Amino acid sequence: MKNQSFLSDLSLSAVSAGFISVLVGYASTLVIVLQAASASGASTDMLESWVWALGVGMGIGCIGLSLYYKRPIIVAWSTHGAALLITSLTGNSIEQAIGIFVFVGALTLLTGVSGWFDTITKRIPLPLASAMLAGILIQFGFNIFGSMQTEPLMVGIMFITYLVAKRLLPRYSVVAVLIAGFISAYWLDLIKLEHVSWSLATPVWVWPEFDISLLIGVGLPLFIVTITSQTLPGIAILRSTSKEKLPVSSLISWCGGLNILFAPFGAFALGYAAITAALCASEESHPDPQKRYIAGVFCGVFNIVAGVCGSAVVGLFAAFHGAMVAALAGLALLGTISGSLVSAFQAPDYRESALITFLVTASGVSFFNIASAFWGIVIGLIALAASRVNKGMSENKNNG
Known part of the structure; x- marks a missing residue:
């Protein structure tokens, strides 16, 4: 019955959403x-092992969790964590x-088992979580038209498509954009496949030194x-895209376990995706929210393929033109951006704090190497608390 259910839930739009999420993730941040990896002193074989460990680790997490919870749960590497490692690992051994x-995997597992992360995230109101999501994704909307300036013909064709x-085949609009983008990029000679090396990666085990x-x-x-x-906005997105209860502590624990398992091969830090999760959880993935988990499953499948192919995937994703990837991501996320903005500003009592959360997140401001998504939530919660204090004082004054 489970196999029959999976096959009946299968759709081209969801499979496409899974592929696009992997394409966007690898093409934008793999470098x-x-x-x-290079900063850590990794050899060429170890570089491929990092890609293998991350791809297979994320893939197993996506497939297993999406199938079990019937929701598009996307495990992803920490891009901000990778940026931190570039400046922190130089001069140290692999x-x-x-x-x-x-160590990071063990801390993540401890965080999940203790349940403190679940307690914290439950206190984040939906309008603020939606505002944070909109702030994260708004740049992708801007990138549609920024890339149009760079490659007007290709992106123009994608936009018109x-x-x-969207009006003739709304369920397959993003699939159509992907096809149109690939054909136009190939026609304009903007895809370079001649330098792709089609070889498989070999995982390399390294004993940890503490x-x-x-x-x-x-x-x-x-x-x-x-x-x-990574994980805070990722969990917030999962909560904002479904009314069903989310077992956050279990998810964090699984993520920590995967991190420990694949760390000796090069998996540096795994969390839950925000941007790619939004792609898989959008209406473009499937009109029925109960069938969007298919996108999560195929995100996992494509992650494993990318990891196993190792060196090939590095060249393959580098072959896609940046303007095509940027426009594809932006167009795929338009519906999610729109829905997040509506959810953020619908309730008058939350409107000001949601606006502050949105602006701080969208600004990209960073303190102590912690990204703007975190500060958007923190400052938004402070603004919400202040507004409630002011409202209470005003009501007491009127009653007096």
């Missing part, structure tokens, strides 16, 4: 991951780096950045 990754398909000063100086910041900049 940062490879720079982090064994010490692996020790840091195991989206407008037409240096207490590095665990505190690099491991702890990496854990904090991953939780605040």
Whole structure:
């Protein structure tokens, strides 16, 4: 029955959403991951092992969790964490780096088992979570027209395709945009496949070395950045896209377990995706929210393919033109951006704090290497508390 249910839920739009989420994730941030690996002193074989560990680890998480919870749950590497590692690992050994990754996985597992992360996220109101999501995604909307300035013909074709398909074949509008983008990019000679090396990656096991000063100086910041900049917005998106209760503690625990398992091969920090999760949880994935988990499953499938192919995927995703990827992501996220803005500003009592959350998140401001999504929520909650205090004082004054 379960197989029959899966087959009946299968749809081209959901499979496409899974592919696009992997394409966007790898094409936009894989270079940062490879720079982090190089900073750790990784050899060429170890670079491929990092891609293998991240791809297979994320893939197993996406497939297993999406199938079990019947929701598009997307495990992803921490991009901000990779950026932190570029400046923090230089001069240290690869064994010490692996020790840091195991340490971060253990902290994540402890966070899930203790339940404190679930307690915190439950206190974030939906309008503020939606405002944070809109702030994260708004740049992708801007990138549609920024990329149109760079490659007007290709992006123009993609944009017109989206407008037409949205009205004639709304369920397959993003699929149509993907096809139109690939054909136009190929026609304009903007896709370079000749340098792609079609070889499989070989995982390389490295025994971890634990240096207490590095665990505190690099491991702890990496854990904090991953939780605040990756997992917090990722969990908020999962909550904002469904009314069903989310077992946050279990999800965090599974993520920590995967991180520990794949850390010796190069999985530096795993969390829950925000942007790619929004792609898979959107209406473009499937009109029926109960069938969007298929996008999560195929996101996992494509992640595993990307990881196993190793060196090939590095060249393949580099072959896609940046303007095509940017426009594809922006057009796929338009519906989610619109829905998030409506949800954020619908309730008058939350409107001001939601606006502040949106603006802080969209600004990209960063303090202590912690990204704007975290600060947007923090400052938005402060603004909400202040507005409630002022409202209470005003009511007391009127009653008096």
